Amino acid sequence: MIEKLYEIHIGYVIAIGIIISATLFSFLLRYADEGNFVLVLLLGISIGIVAILITKVIAYQRYYKQFKDM
Template sequence: MIEKFYKAPIVYIILAGILITAFLFNSLMNYADEGNAVMVILLGISIGIVAIFITRALTYQKNRGLFPK
């Protein structure tokens, strides 16, 4: 399943990453307003994990020659 994600078109990967990150960031701000430090830390970590997956997918496509020329 992860290989399918890595081979998806770049536009889809970026759009999915933006949507997921925006949702997580919005949730992070809501929990910060409530003063829930644990959820703020967990959501910050999850935003970082999403960024790592996006970076890995883009580097996989670059190294495998899947970028359109």
């Protein structure tokens, strides 16, 4: 599944990542108002995972494109 993600256009990956991160962030704020520390912690970690995944996809595509053009 992750290989298919590497082949998607960078703009789509960034747009999907922004939507997912914004949704997770809104849930994070909602649970922070309720005082649920565990869910706030888990949502913060999941936002970080989404950011790392987007960074890896962009880095892989640049690396792959560099050697593909040779």
